[in-house]
Amino acid sequence: MSDGSPRGRMxxxxxxxxxxxxxxxxxxxxxxxxxxxxxxxxxxxxTSAARTRTVSIASEIDEQTRLGEVYITSLMRSQLRxxxxxxxxxxxxxxxxxxxxxxxxxxxRVDVLGVPLPWLLLTVVAxxxxxxxxxxxxRRAERNEATFxxxxxxx
Amino acid sequence: MSNTASIVAVILVSITSxxxxxxxLRLSRTMSDFYVAxxxxxxxxxxxxxxxEYLSAASFLGVAGLILAxxxxxxxxxxxxxxxxxxxxxxxxxxxxxxxxYTLPDFxxxxxxxxxxxxxxxxxxxxxxxxxxxxxxxxxxxTLRTLxxxxxxxxxxxxxxxxxxxxxxxxxxxxxxxQAFHYWLKLFALLTPLFFLLGALGxxxxxxxxxxVFASDWVxxxxxxxxxxxxxxxxxxxxxxxxxxxxxxxxxxxNPDGRxxxxxxxxxxxxxxxxxxxxxxxxxxxxxxASDLVAAGRADSVVLELPSRVFDGPxxxxxxxxxxxxxxxxxxxxxTGLVVSVAGVLSQDLVRWGGGHRQGIRAFRVSxxxxxxxxxxxxxxxxxxxxxxxxxxxxxxxxxxxxPMLLLGIWWRGLTAVGAIAGLVVGGGLSMGAVxxxxxxxxxxxxxxxVMTQPAAVSVPLSFATMVLVSLATxxxxxxxxxxxxVRLHAPEHIDLNRGSFHPERWNRRPARTDTxxxxxxxxxxxxxxxxxxxxxxxxxxxxxxxxxxxxxPTARRPGTTVRRS
Numbered sequence: 001m002s003d004g005s006p007r008g009r010m011x012x013x014x015x016x017x018x019x020x021x022x023x024x025x026x027x028x029x030x031x032x033x034x035x036x037x038x039x040x041x042x043x044x045x046x047t048s049a050a051r052t053r054t055v056s057i058a059s060e061i062d063e064q065t066r067l068g069e070v071y072i073t074s075l076m077r078s079q080l081r082x083x084x085x086x087x088x089x090x091x092x093x094x095x096x097x098x099x100x101x102x103x104x105x106x107x108x109r110v111d112v113l114g115v116p117l118p119w120l121l122l123t124v125v126a127x128x129x130x131x132x133x134x135x136x137x138x139r140r141a142e143r144n145e146a147t148f149x150x151x152x153x154x155x
Numbered sequence: 156m157s158n159t160a161s162i163v164a165v166i167l168v169s170i171t172s173x174x175x176x177x178x179x180l181r182l183s184r185t186m187s188d189f190y191v192a193x194x195x196x197x198x199x200x201x202x203x204x205x206x207x208e209y210l211s212a213a214s215f216l217g218v219a220g221l222i223l224a225x226x227x228x229x230x231x232x233x234x235x236x237x238x239x240x241x242x243x244x245x246x247x248x249x250x251x252x253x254x255x256x257y258t259l260p261d262f263x264x265x266x267x268x269x270x271x272x273x274x275x276x277x278x279x280x281x282x283x284x285x286x287x288x289x290x291x292x293x294x295x296x297x298t299l300r301t302l303x304x305x306x307x308x309x310x311x312x313x314x315x316x317x318x319x320x321x322x323x324x325x326x327x328x329x330x331x332x333x334q335a336f337h338y339w340l341k342l343f344a345l346l347t348p349l350f351f352l353l354g355a356l357g358x359x360x361x362x363x364x365x366x367x368v369f370a371s372d373w374v375x376x377x378x379x380x381x382x383x384x385x386x387x388x389x390x391x392x393x394x395x396x397x398x399x400x401x402x403x404x405x406x407x408x409x410n411p412d413g414r415x416x417x418x419x420x421x422x423x424x425x426x427x428x429x430x431x432x433x434x435x436x437x438x439x440x441x442x443x444x445a446s447d448l449v450a451a452g453r454a455d456s457v458v459l460e461l462p463s464r465v466f467d468g469p470x471x472x473x474x475x476x477x478x479x480x481x482x483x484x485x486x487x488x489x490x491t492g493l494v495v496s497v498a499g500v501l502s503q504d505l506v507r508w509g510g511g512h513r514q515g516i517r518a519f520r521v522s523x524x525x526x527x528x529x530x531x532x533x534x535x536x537x538x539x540x541x542x543x544x545x546x547x548x549x550x551x552x553x554x555x556x557x558x559p560m561l562l563l564g565i566w567w568r569g570l571t572a573v574g575a576i577a578g579l580v581v582g583g584g585l586s587m588g589a590v591x592x593x594x595x596x597x598x599x600x601x602x603x604x605x606v607m608t609q610p611a612a613v614s615v616p617l618s619f620a621t622m623v624l625v626s627l628a629t630x631x632x633x634x635x636x637x638x639x640x641x642v643r644l645h646a647p648e649h650i651d652l653n654r655g656s657f658h659p660e661r662w663n664r665r666p667a668r669t670d671t672x673x674x675x676x677x678x679x680x681x682x683x684x685x686x687x688x689x690x691x692x693x694x695x696x697x698x699x700x701x702x703x704x705x706x707x708x709p710t711a712r713r714p715g716t717t718v719r720r721s
Contacts, residue, residue, distance in 0.1 A: 061642060062653040069638060076645050080566050083245040090238065090394075098386040108227075122230035123435055127428035130234075130241050134424045137245050138417050145414070145647045152650055 058152055075148045079141060086137050094126055160476035161302040168340070168480045169317045172487055175333045176321045198415060200335060202422035205406045207338030209236075209423075210430060211287075211489035212294030213546035215341060215482050218431070220455035221544075222438025223448065228386060229438075232547070233431035235393020239550075240427060243398040244420040249413030250565045250644040257408055258500055259401055259557055266564040266644075268634040269572035275579050277504040279556050280401045281526075282583075283549060284497030286590060287400070288530035289537050290545035291490040294455070296534075298482045301456040302475070311534055314486050315527050321491050322498070322523050337488035338426070344481025345433040348462050348474040352440055355465045381605045384612060389547060392611035396550030399557030401500065402492040412648045437461065458482070498522040547609075548590040555582030555614035559622050565644055568637050574626030582618025586610045 061068035101107055101118065110117040214236065221229040256262035260276040263269075292311040299310030321333065397403060410416035441448065441457035444464045448454050459482065462474035502518035537545075556579050563570040589610035606613050634640070636655055643654035 058650070058652060061646075072638075072642055072645060076566065076641065079645065086245045087242065090241070094234065094238065095390065098383060098390070102383045116227070118227050119230070122227065122234060123432060126234045127237060127431070130237055131421075131424050131428055134241050134244055134421045138421050141245075141249070141417060142414060149647055149650050 071148075071151070075144065078144045078147075082137065082140050082144065086133050089133060090129075093129060097121060158302050158472075158475075160472040161479040164476035164480040165299070165302075165313075165483045168483045168487070169313070172317065172333050172337070172484070173320055175336050178332065198410075198419040198422045201406075201409055201419045202426055203338040204332075204335040204409070205403075205419065205423050206426045206430065207334035207336070207341070207488050208402060208406065208492040209427070209489070210338065210341055210485060211546065212291050212482065212485050214431070214434060215345070215485040216294055216298070216455050216458050217290070217544075217546065218434040219437035219441060219458045222435060223441040223446070223457045224454040228382065230435065231386060231389050232393065233435065235390055235550075236397065237424060237427045237431060238394050239397025240420060240423050242394055243403070244417060244424070247398045247561050247565065248407065248416045248420045251404065251561070252407050252410050252416040253413045253644055253646075253648065254640075255643070257405065258496065258503075259399070259404055259560075260500055260504055262404075262564070263560065263575065266634070266637075266640055267570070267572040267575050268636065269576075272572045272576050272579075274504060275576050276557070276560070277500050279552075279579060279583055280500045281497055282587065283399070283552055283556075284401055284493050284500075284526070285530050285533060286552065287402075287546065287549045288490055288493050288497075288526070289534050290549075291486050291493070292531060292534040293537070293545070294482070295486040297455055298459060298479060298486075301453075301459050302479055308535065311531060314483075314490060315531050317487060318490050318494050319523065319527055321487070322494055323520055334488050334492065337484040340484045341481045342430060342433075344477045344484070345430075345437070345458075347477055349433060349436055349440075351470070351474060352461060352465055353436075356440070356443070384605060385609050388551075388609035388612035391615050392547060392551040392554045392609070394554075395558040395615060396552075396554035396611075398561055399553030400550075401496040402489070405492070405496045405499075414647065434458070494523060494526050497526050501526060544593075548586075548593060551609070551611040551614065552583065552586040552590060554611050555586040555618045558615070559619045563619070563622055563626075568641060569626050569630065569633065570622060571626045571629045571632050572634065573629045573632060574622045574624075577625040578618045578622030581621045582614050585614040585617065589614070 059068075061071055108116065108118055112120055214233070218229070218232055221232065251262065254262055254265055256265050259280055260273045263276040264273040267273075292314060293307075295314035296307030296310040299305050299313065300307050407416050407419075410419050437458050441454075441461060445457055445460055448457055448460065453460075459475060459478050462478065463471045465471075466474065498519055499522075501522040559578050559582065560570075560575050564575065589607045592607055639653065639655040642652055646652050646654070
């Protein structure tokens with residue numbers, strides 16, 4: 001979907017903005033700054049050409065055609081891949097800890113700053129990892145959804 | 156020691172909870188619907204309510220007790236209970252909110268389009284809820300016994316009574332405010348004494364007997380027989396069990412949309428992580444100051460006894476009272492949430508009589524009393540399983556039943572009703588058998604006995620496998636509207652799409668998309684207009700009335716978005 005066109009409601013824009021600025025769309029005014037650009041976005045893509053495509057994709061989904069199914073499946077796949085990625089990270093870090101403790105009992109006798117290493121790993125480190133993964137997941141999942149709705153809006 | 160302060164604290168918490176509940180009732184009478192109103196609630200406040208309900212007696216007392224008794228291996232409990240929410244976040248949170256389902260049976264009905272699947276889910280919700288209520292009541296009895304010397308049944312009865320008083324008048328609506336209040340109370344109650352205890356530890360150089368405190372089997376992981384299997388089974392149960400708990404799922408409805416439910420869950424992760432460091436600290440401090448409790452078999456009461464071990468006089472009394480208040484808040488919030496969700500399911504699916512709204516309220520109230528009475532009875536006959544252990548087993552049941560149903564139902568079009576039911580029966584039967592044999596004291600020896608004490612590592616994969624294989628065998632019977640359901644579960648709300656017409660209130664007459672007149676006729680007797688202004692509705696049946704439309708209709712569209720397809 002990275003066709004370099006201005007993206008819709010996502011102000012987070014992940015580096016697409018420069019591209020959008022460079023694209024010499026006739027409707028884009030030279031005014032720099034956020035508000036003016038937003039206004040252009042609302043009016044400019046609302047050409048008849050864009051609208052025709054929008055109608056077709058959303059109604060493809062509504063009619064449950066093969067094409068509509070492909071769109072929904074692509075959204076599901078991207079979200080599922082993301083979720084499985086999180087699961088994989090958890091499984092290969094936290095999930096392998098019991099095995100590591102089993103195979104290398106010496107880990108249990110290591111002290112870090114006066115605290116036994118397993119205690120440190122199973123409290124502060126584990127919770128920090130869980131929160132970080134959750135935060136990354138929310139960001140990515142929202143981006144996937146934004147991509148999907150941009151796709152349906154034909155941008 | 157004198158315990159007047161503690162008793163006063165417990166009474167205060169009970170009264171405050173009832174008062175906040177009554178306030179919530181008043182408040183929601185002026186609003187058309189509690190859930191619509193709560194849509195303006197920020198993710199953080201919503202997350203405190205969720206955490207308030209989730210942090211039960213097991214978290215408040217049990218974790219510290221188990222860490223005191225068994226050391227580092229028990230750190231997996233708080234981690235699992237938090238990571239469970241991470242998996243809930245990545246696999247379930249947004250789709251479940253978007254489904255518009257209010258309970259797990261609702262979800263089964265929506266996705267599998269089968270009334271039998273709904274009934275089986277309802278039975279399981281009731282079973283899990285009752286099993287989870289037992290340790291809550293146990294904890295309450297234990298707390299009052301520790302504080303006052305009163306017999307265990309007294310405390311159990313008190314909690315049961317307060318829960319009934321809280322639930323009977325207002326149902327779901329009056330509960331949410333109480334939950335958020337309880338979370339902050341619990342946090343404060345654990346945090347304040349901890350500061351004092353740590354201060355005392357700092358001033359008292361050189362503990363009693365360092366060798367006994369940091370015995371190697373306590374500090375180093377995987378002590379005891381079959382530790383590797385038991386640990387992995389525990390990890391599996393807690394990581395995957397959270398998403399299958401009935402009172403957890405209900406809470407997701409208070410989010411405005413799927414996106415907000417993700418953000419709320421993220422806030423829950425932060426809140427839980429912060430909270431769970433506290434019981435761990437109590438367990439470790441208990442090893443220092445109160446290690447004799449293990450031998451006495453009263454490890455669960457370590458949190459409550461610590462202040463009086465270290466301090467004396469009014470300071471000890473005050474801190475104990477604070478902890479008692481927190482513990483009581485923990486029993487109240489979790490058991491209230493459980494009773495509400497179980498009674499809701501019970502009254503809707505299993506004890507139906509009459510079609511009208513007033514009968515609905517009556518059924519809900521009768522169900523509430525039934526649920527409380529039955530779980531109280533079960534608590535009396537259950538042998539003394541440690542509080543956190545009993546909760547662990549409940550998680551195993553949830554992980555081997557609803558977790559596969561949710562995961563496969565949301566992410567795999569191929570799941571059929573027959574497959575789901577088979578998996579629920581296999582996973583539920585296995586794990587329930589294990590739980591009952593442990594809870595009611597019929598342990599067995601050998602490898603089989605080990606599996607029975609910690610069934611998840613066997614029952615969870617088996618349940619998944621059953622669902623997949625049976626679904627593949629009955630491939631011709633995939634639910635008719637599954638494509639539409641997938642659109643509903645996964646497409647962001649602001650996109651204007653057809654998401655089907657499922658509504659939890661009308662589950663037994665799900666109409667096809669096109670025909671309306673023929674199906675609508677019989678339901679007019681109990682149609683929503685019956686409960687418009689003069690009885691604004693009581694109980695969960697009323698609470699779930701309007702929002703279920705919200706996720707389907709144009710109201711789900713966010714205001715900032717342009718409307719396509721004009």
